[in-house]
Amino acid sequence: MAETPKESPTPAQDHALAGLRDQIDAVDRELLKLLNQRAALAQAVGGIKKQQGSLVFRPEREAAVIAGLKAHNPGPLQSDTIAPIWREIMSACRALETPTRVAYLGPAGTFSEQASLGFFGSSIVRVPCTSIDEVFRVTSAGAADFGVVPVENSTEGGVARTLDLLLSTPLFIVAETSLFVRHNLLRVRNDLAEIEAVVAHPQALAQCQGWLAQHLPHAERRPVSSNAEGARLAAQDAKLAAIASDRASSEYGLHIVAPAIQDDAHNRTRFAVLTQPELHPSPRASGRDCTSLVVSVLNRPGALHDLVVPLKTHGVSMTRFESRPARSGGQWEYYFYIDLQGHPDEAHVARALKELRDCCAFFKVLGTYPLDTH
Ligand SMILES: C=C(O[C@@H]1C=C(C(=O)O)C=C[C@H]1O)C(=O)O
DSSP states (O other): OOOOOOOOOOHHHHHHHHHHHHHHHHHHHHHHHHHHHHHHHHHHHHHHHHHHTOOSOOHHHHHHHHHHHHHTOOSSSOGGGHHHHHHHHHHHHHHHHOOOEEEEEOSTTOHHHHHHHHHHOSSSEEEEESSHHHHHHHHHTTSSSEEEEEEEETTTEEOHHHHHHHHHSSOEEEEEEEEEOOOEEEESSSSSTTOOEEEEOHHHHHHTHHHHHHHOTTSEEEEOSOHHHHHHHHHHOTTEEEEEOHHHHHHHTOEEEESOOOSSTTOEEEEEEEEOTTTSOOOOOOSSEEEEEEEEOOSSTTHHHHHHHHHHHTTOOEEEEEEEEOOSSSOOOEEEEEEEESOTTSHHHHHHHHHHHHTOSEEEEEEEEEOOOO
């Protein structure tokens, strides 16, 4: 189709443009001055924290900063853009207090990396790991200050390995973050012919199974440790196709043969931010908090009903309830992963938790933290 010929700019328009850009330059210089003022204040906060021996990162404070700005945003900036902008600003301020080391499932280009950078901003020390187990190990050993692990996906449900490790390690959750997960079919060639195998993380294969069954019914599904690892392999072998992010396509120089092939258009993954309890105090109440628990009950009639009674009595909402086998020698016993709305510093939540603890054979608080601020 022929392009509509554009009018050439008039001298008046050119003059107006130059004037507006001069104003933008002046605003940018003012912003830079203010950002440096902010950074100096954060450094001063860092000095006090050092004297107190307390940690730099305060997820509840950062959540409150973002919520406050969103509530007072006069526009025209859209509210959704406030969180990513301020996460970067706070990341740069935090880095002046101390470097933050963040472990996640790598290599470069994974959704875990994207979630980590989205949450902590880009002024961090990246610690990519080869498995979810390694993220837990590295964080437990103190080689990273925080670990970021996928907990659940809106299509596929809980990430079994994360749930099992949350139960058995002392790390606790200090924050959550979620990510829109858009999977693409990536390949060296830009077509669907002669694909022998699709290589991806088992979660990604599962999230795209409808599309794969329709378009590549005969290709083998080959699970690998991460989608980025799949992309790396596909970059070396034209018979392979990977399922991975836009970022991975540029990282490994692959064509996006088919974009957005996930079966659910609103596919999201929720990640937990973990740390060692002795290093980091549990976040204080922010007003919009989640408390995650894992419990088990004795196998007797009405046990599950008894679990929810304290929540109903004290008006505490349960936002998630998920079971995992307890691996108790084929006894059909379960651990229940429960998310509650609220913080134990709130009296009604504390009362509900106490009564809940009394009716459980096993009870562990995995963490209490501010809800995700998009
Ligand atoms: C400056 C602080 O330290 C960090 C940086 C923050 C910021 O830049 O606003 C907020 C919370 C902390 O993660 C603070 O605790 O206030």
